[in-house]
Amino acid sequence: MKITKLSDFFVTGDPLIYGADVAIGLTMVAIVVALTAFKRWGWLWREWLTTVDHKRIGIMYVIASLLMLFRGGVDALLMRTQLALPDSMEFLKPDHYNDIFTTHGVIMILFMAMPLMFGLFNLTVPLQIGARDVAFPLLNSLSFWLFFMGAMLFNVSFVIGGSPEAGWLAYPPLSEKMFSPGVGQDFYIWGIQISGIGSLMTGINFIVTILKMRAPGMKLMKMPMFTWSVLSSCVTIILAFPILTVTLALLFIDRYFGAHFFTLDMGGNPMMYINLIWMWGHPEVYIVVLPAFGIFSEIVATFSKKRLFGYGSMVFALMSISIFSFFTWAHHFFTMGSGANVNAFFAVTTMIIAIPTGVKIFNWLFTMYKGKITFELPMLWTMAFIPCFIVGGMTGVMLSVAPADFQFHNSYFLIAHFHQVLIGGVVFGYFAGLYYWWPKVFGFKLNDKLGKWAFWLWNIGFYVCFMPQYVLGLMGMTRRVSSYSWDTGWWSWNFVSTIGGFLMGIGFLFQVWQILHSIKFMERVKGDPWGGRTLEWSIPSPAPFYNFAITPKVEGRDDWWRRKELAAKGVQDPPPKYEPIHMPKNSGTPIVMSLFWFILGFGFVFDWLWLIVPGAIGIAATMLYHSFNYDTDYYVTAEEVRKTEAKAGEGCLMAHVAANQSSHDHDHGHDGHHDLEALRTMGFWIFIITDCIIFGTLFATYAVLMNSTAGGPTGADLFEMPGVIAETFILLTSSFTSGLAVLSMNRGDKKGLIGWLIVTALLGASFITLEVTEFLKMIDEGAKISTSAFLSAFYTLVGTHGLHVSIGLIWMVALMLQVAKRGITPVTKRKIGNISLYWHFLDVVWIFVFTIVYMMGVR
Amino acid sequence: MKYKGWFLRAAALLPLALMTFLLSGCADVVVLDPKGEIGKHQLDLIYITTGLCLIIIVPVLILTFWIAWKYRAKSKKKEAYQPEWDHSTKLETIWWGIPILIILLIAIVTVQYSYKLEPSKAIASENKPITIQVVALDWKWLFLYPEQGIATVNYVQFPEKVPVQFQLTADAPMNSFWIPQLGGQIYTMSGMAMKLHLIADEPGGLLRYGRELQRRILRQDDLQREGDVASRLRQVGSGRQAIVSGDGPGRLQRARAAGNLAGAFVLRFPCRFVRQDRQQVCRRRLRPPSRRRSGIVQRRRGRSRERPRYERRAGHERHGHVRRGR
Ligand code: HEM
Ligand SMILES: [Cu+2]
Numbered sequence A: 001m002k003i004t005k006l007s008d009f010f011v012t013g014d015p016l017i018y019g020a021d022v023a024i025g026l027t028m029v030a031i032v033v034a035l036t037a038f039k040r041w042g043w044l045w046r047e048w049l050t051t052v053d054h055k056r057i058g059i060m061y062v063i064a065s066l067l068m069l070f071r072g073g074v075d076a077l078l079m080r081t082q083l084a085l086p087d088s089m090e091f092l093k094p095d096h097y098n099d100i101f102t103t104h105g106v107i108m109i110l111f112m113a114m115p116l117m118f119g120l121f122n123l124t125v126p127l128q129i130g131a132r133d134v135a136f137p138l139l140n141s142l143s144f145w146l147f148f149m150g151a152m153l154f155n156v157s158f159v160i161g162g163s164p165e166a167g168w169l170a171y172p173p174l175s176e177k178m179f180s181p182g183v184g185q186d187f188y189i190w191g192i193q194i195s196g197i198g199s200l201m202t203g204i205n206f207i208v209t210i211l212k213m214r215a216p217g218m219k220l221m222k223m224p225m226f227t228w229s230v231l232s233s234c235v236t237i238i239l240a241f242p243i244l245t246v247t248l249a250l251l252f253i254d255r256y257f258g259a260h261f262f263t264l265d266m267g268g269n270p271m272m273y274i275n276l277i278w279m280w281g282h283p284e285v286y287i288v289v290l291p292a293f294g295i296f297s298e299i300v301a302t303f304s305k306k307r308l309f310g311y312g313s314m315v316f317a318l319m320s321i322s323i324f325s326f327f328t329w330a331h332h333f334f335t336m337g338s339g340a341n342v343n344a345f346f347a348v349t350t351m352i353i354a355i356p357t358g359v360k361i362f363n364w365l366f367t368m369y370k371g372k373i374t375f376e377l378p379m380l381w382t383m384a385f386i387p388c389f390i391v392g393g394m395t396g397v398m399l400s401v402a403p404a405d406f407q408f409h410n411s412y413f414l415i416a417h418f419h420q421v422l423i424g425g426v427v428f429g430y431f432a433g434l435y436y437w438w439p440k441v442f443g444f445k446l447n448d449k450l451g452k453w454a455f456w457l458w459n460i461g462f463y464v465c466f467m468p469q470y471v472l473g474l475m476g477m478t479r480r481v482s483s484y485s486w487d488t489g490w491w492s493w494n495f496v497s498t499i500g501g502f503l504m505g506i507g508f509l510f511q512v513w514q515i516l517h518s519i520k521f522m523e524r525v526k527g528d529p530w531g532g533r534t535l536e537w538s539i540p541s542p543a544p545f546y547n548f549a550i551t552p553k554v555e556g557r558d559d560w561w562r563r564k565e566l567a568a569k570g571v572q573d574p575p576p577k578y579e580p581i582h583m584p585k586n587s588g589t590p591i592v593m594s595l596f597w598f599i600l601g602f603g604f605v606f607d608w609l610w611l612i613v614p615g616a617i618g619i620a621a622t623m624l625y626h627s628f629n630y631d632t633d634y635y636v637t638a639e640e641v642r643k644t645e646a647k648a649g650e651g652c653l654m655a656h657v658a659a660n661q662s663s664h665d666h667d668h669g670h671d672g673h674h675d676l677e678a679l680r681t682m683g684f685w686i687f688i689i690t691d692c693i694i695f696g697t698l699f700a701t702y703a704v705l706m707n708s709t710a711g712g713p714t715g716a717d718l719f720e721m722p723g724v725i726a727e728t729f730i731l732l733t734s735s736f737t738s739g740l741a742v743l744s745m746n747r748g749d750k751k752g753l754i755g756w757l758i759v760t761a762l763l764g765a766s767f768i769t770l771e772v773t774e775f776l777k778m779i780d781e782g783a784k785i786s787t788s789a790f791l792s793a794f795y796t797l798v799g800t801h802g803l804h805v806s807i808g809l810i811w812m813v814a815l816m817l818q819v820a821k822r823g824i825t826p827v828t829k830r831k832i833g834n835i836s837l838y839w840h841f842l843d844v845v846w847i848f849v850f851t852i853v854y855m856m857g858v859r
Numbered sequence B: 001m002k003y004k005g006w007f008l009r010a011a012a013l014l015p016l017a018l019m020t021f022l023l024s025g026c027a028d029v030v031v032l033d034p035k036g037e038i039g040k041h042q043l044d045l046i047y048i049t050t051g052l053c054l055i056i057i058v059p060v061l062i063l064t065f066w067i068a069w070k071y072r073a074k075s076k077k078k079e080a081y082q083p084e085w086d087h088s089t090k091l092e093t094i095w096w097g098i099p100i101l102i103i104l105l106i107a108i109v110t111v112q113y114s115y116k117l118e119p120s121k122a123i124a125s126e127n128k129p130i131t132i133q134v135v136a137l138d139w140k141w142l143f144l145y146p147e148q149g150i151a152t153v154n155y156v157q158f159p160e161k162v163p164v165q166f167q168l169t170a171d172a173p174m175n176s177f178w179i180p181q182l183g184g185q186i187y188t189m190s191g192m193a194m195k196l197h198l199i200a201d202e203p204g205g206l207l208r209y210g211r212e213l214q215r216r217i218l219r220q221d222d223l224q225r226e227g228d229v230a231s232r233l234r235q236v237g238s239g240r241q242a243i244v245s246g247d248g249p250g251r252l253q254r255a256r257a258a259g260n261l262a263g264a265f266v267l268r269f270p271c272r273f274v275r276q277d278r279q280q281v282c283r284r285r286l287r288p289p290s291r292r293r294s295g296i297v298q299r300r301r302g303r304s305r306e307r308p309r310y311e312r313r314a315g316h317e318r319h320g321h322v323r324r325g326r
């Protein structure tokens, strides 16, 4: 976008926005002044910004997401205020209303629910499975900072450039340049894209953590239910998020390069976007709700003082939900007219999800049955959740009845449904989780009385706000309208609904008050304030930075509960024998790299090359810096561990019961690289799976668009097979030589390894050269990415492969240098193994490109 | 914690109280008071499925509060406490079974109705159906009556007891066409021709809703932009009138005089005006952008002029979905 005036850059003309400008400015000044005055810059950098400790990262996630909850909540209340009165209200202008419902949706799902969920993962999972940290602590920090920068980029649009206004899922053609020429939509794309990469990496990280880092003895079927729910959520993430990445990338390519994936003209297909975005979007709602199910399972068992009922059913239900959620997406557009067959199919798959969900409810109820239930705050929220979610699930089933949905779709009935499951399920669940694990994280409890106020305000507010919306839907009120007339009869319902909205807002304020109050009056707690059942309660609160002084040895589900019973019977433990602990070092790489992502994103939003280039170079440079950095970890001495434990232990005798169980167990824990390299290899394999989905999605779009040549050249006109066959031959050979490199490596032949790598890299480089030449020639003939949908899909698919090869080349050179310097070590061995896997993978992808694109194209 | 019982009871009563409150206002709830055959079937379906859901949901809700109440730790009566009891194949079979059964029933009903109420299926009637073509434009609806040779904007009228075949498309961002009184909704999408069959069993609208009907009876649901109707109207200054393109009102009058549309179910759409900036957008679109000036594209454009745009789309229809530009 050409910026000619300052007012093109800064959003002007609205008092709300000026207010926000002032507030943002003042807050920033206040933060800088405070940090300087208290000489806290170094502390901030060392202890927080560069931390790789999952507990601190979790805290940062929680803080950031509560801030986002505040912003999303203000958006919501602005909308409700506008809707409180008909016609005469001109509180928000229509355009502003569009901005606000768009940002509200995006922020609540992607920048509130997701990070709050990741916060809870981080705070809890390693402690529940008896691990010292997550599998990839540095990557974890990078995920956080990518989320943070993405969220900032998105939020900046409020005051700079203008907000997106095409709805939270940005359906084209409205979100295309033709109808949304401003930068708001680009902020949307880049904000979500950057944080989405972070989410994907968190998904990989926690899968590996859960599969590989459990304490010895903790078989899969002995895992706490929350950990199971995180696993199922993360599996869904790694399968769904790549689709989002591709979809947004295609929208970006449309907007930036004038391609025609989703445009009205040149063969573009907006319906494809709607399908793709919901293939991510529906799993996404389950991604956020599954962990809430896990939280409730923990809480119900703890506060009923009883084992979780139907553990096997619960696991099965979680896993089947995460799989089924991939086969229901079309229920979001029954009204697209796909025909009775399609609608009936997706209606039934959707309903099926209600079955495992219902079973979970029964299992929770029967966990309480014959228990001794205490209603502390976490349990109160759980009790609020159950009826609320039952009703929300029921309206979900009503919506899934396709022919009936014709009357519900796009109305306030739908709005009420998803708020009921998202607030009643996800938000209540995460609140319950926060109240539950807060003492573990901070070592003090949250004030009960204020918490009760917040609880009742939220709950009453919820029903007052959303029950009327079901009625409004049946009265024909459609979503996303910013005003209506007096004679509609909607007024009273809307007014009541607005009151409910404000009650929830006050509830939130009570929670803020509750936190501040509790910080001031600090009711300190010991390790196990609730009578917990799982391992996180076996260590002091807050947990020491290495979590477990001695890796626990697990013998059953609810292992901590079992040990407490043993201890009660007087079973004595031998005195602890501490050993050095292997820990990751803090690092500034993640935050610096994320900053460059921000710069890159901002550059693309405004199409400023002078920002895009440094952003991209910065990302590559930090990545390489990290690759060359071998100084990433250290050992905590046994003596230090002993001291720390003694200090914490004063308040927490129980801790030793847990700790001592496995003092003679050496097969896990401090021992360094061998284990780590296996983890990293597994992580890389999962990354390859996500990449498979990326290419799969691209192939699917290509299949949809390959005949949409819009009268332009076809594959038969363009492709020149001799060149393509040469490319194929070269790439296949390079796969072979990379295999030879690995063979040399396994023989310990450093020279052979480097030699074969050089051959592979040269072959790869010539492949790229040929491909670029081919592309240039085609472009020269007038076959550009903007010529037709077919060519958009062609260039994007083949280009993505080419980009992968190019990145692989840079990586390969970096690895050669490392091998030359360090020789063949476990680390370089793993790295070479990974790149060779990557290279074979690209080869397989190319074989598909060759057959599907070129061979089928020339026929 | 003294008032815990009170809290629980209040929490239980609140939704109930609200429900009664809701049901008292039924008169205006148009989806529950349909004026056409399709809407009536859809309402039946809503009642059937809701009923089936309630069979399971009501007992579970009661069970929830009963269990929470009975097994509270503060309870004076000492209830059985079995901390180790965590599995029962019999019970779990029951609660896998019940939802499976209910969902099975709902699924069967749904599949049947999916075929019965498929929007593209014509409605059987003694009367000859009429066709109305609907085009969603930027901020307004265009209605074409091919048999009558008239066109209207934001205003549609058709006789009662006559099946109407709406043929729908868009020449702008996607939209959704919904007449809640008559039955549900279908998207209008550029490059595709959709069909929606509805019928009005009785005259409606105008009489019942008076002057303000246009915003009432037939709502345009702008799926995406949802900017708002009323304030935009006010900006332009003539909110209340249904705007008809050209000498539209006159033409509509003529059609009605011809008897074809007598006793009609009259519907007026809230009209949306093209804002200044939108007009610019439109104009820009009509002029082929420079990058599309290649010979190939010109040829395509030339070909496409042969027939009017709407017909061209409808003519290429292939099971409802037509892709433009093949
Ligand atoms: C019993 C399980 C559920 C069923 C059968 C169900 C069914 C549906 C259906 C059919 C729709 C589409 C309605 C329409 O657009 O006309 C829908 C929308 C939606 N559902 Fe659910 N749902 C269930 C649970 C959930 C859960 C657990 C969540 C989130 C945590 C959720 C979040 C949403 C959202 C966000 C939308 C609408 C998004 C939009 O249009 O912007 N649903 N649901
Ligand atoms: Cu869904």
Ligand SMILES: [Cu+2]
Residues within 6 Å of the ligand: A271, A336, A337, B189, B192, B321
């Ligand atoms: Cu379609």
